[in-house]
Amino acid sequence: MEQNELQKLVEQVSLQFFQKPFQHKALFNPRLRTTGGRYLLRSHNIEINPKYYEAFGEEELISIIKHELCHYHLHLEGKGYRHRDNDFRALLHRVQAPRYCRPLPNQNRQAVSAHYLYACLQCGLVYERKRKMNTQRYVCGKCHGKLRMIKTNRES
Template sequence: MDNNKLQEMVEEISIRFFQKSFLHQAFFNPRLRSTGGRYLLANHNIDINKKYFELFGEKELIGIIKHELCHYHLHLEGRGYRHRDHDFKQLLKKVEAPRFCTPLPGRTKRRTVKKVLIYNCQECSQLYKRKRAVNTSKYVCGKCKGKLVLVKELTEK
């Protein structure tokens, strides 16, 4: 399937399920990695991840298109188009669009190794465990206002 066929498919689904025309562009975006599609607020275009069509077929693609068209039509009407909005959830149910797309196989969390930084106060010996680095020239001990020093960095699986 190419971008022209995708455009035709989006226009047809828009008329069939929403009874409204799709007046903008729909195309495959090869840079999309973790999402099935994306509605762009700035120009009202829709990007689709071609991997979902290749791996799961036309049924999954139609679901993604319906989901993005919900964002599209609600935004143009000035109604709640975000995932948390009541209007959006109602329209998803009405057109039987999925709230989330099927996860791609092989996609796992990026960070499987957890990093823990341990800081020690030089004045009162208070220990602080942090996941993110602390700027020791800017931040001080919350107990006594003493200088913090990085003691060690632990990595856990």
């Protein structure tokens, strides 16, 4: 899909679901990573992540456009356009737009594992920590026993 096709689609969706014209620019922005799209407050333009169109097709693209148009129309009307505002939530519900887009299939959201493991010498409780800690200064929170580092899995 080209930029001009996206522009026409956004204008069409705006008239169909909101009965109001979209009078600004709709652009694909390949630099977007964690979101399906965004509404720019100063320029009133809408940017769409092209990866969502490639991964899920036009149906998901239209739902992202509806979400961004909710921000657009509410902001221009001077109403609550943020995710937490009641006006925004009501309009999302009315046009059946999603509050969040679904994650891309190739996004690798791994949990960061602990770099350091400490154990209490008295009760044996194990602590996972991302940062190194001074075992002379800190004690076990359960029994106030001494701590000892038992493992480090840092890659350095």
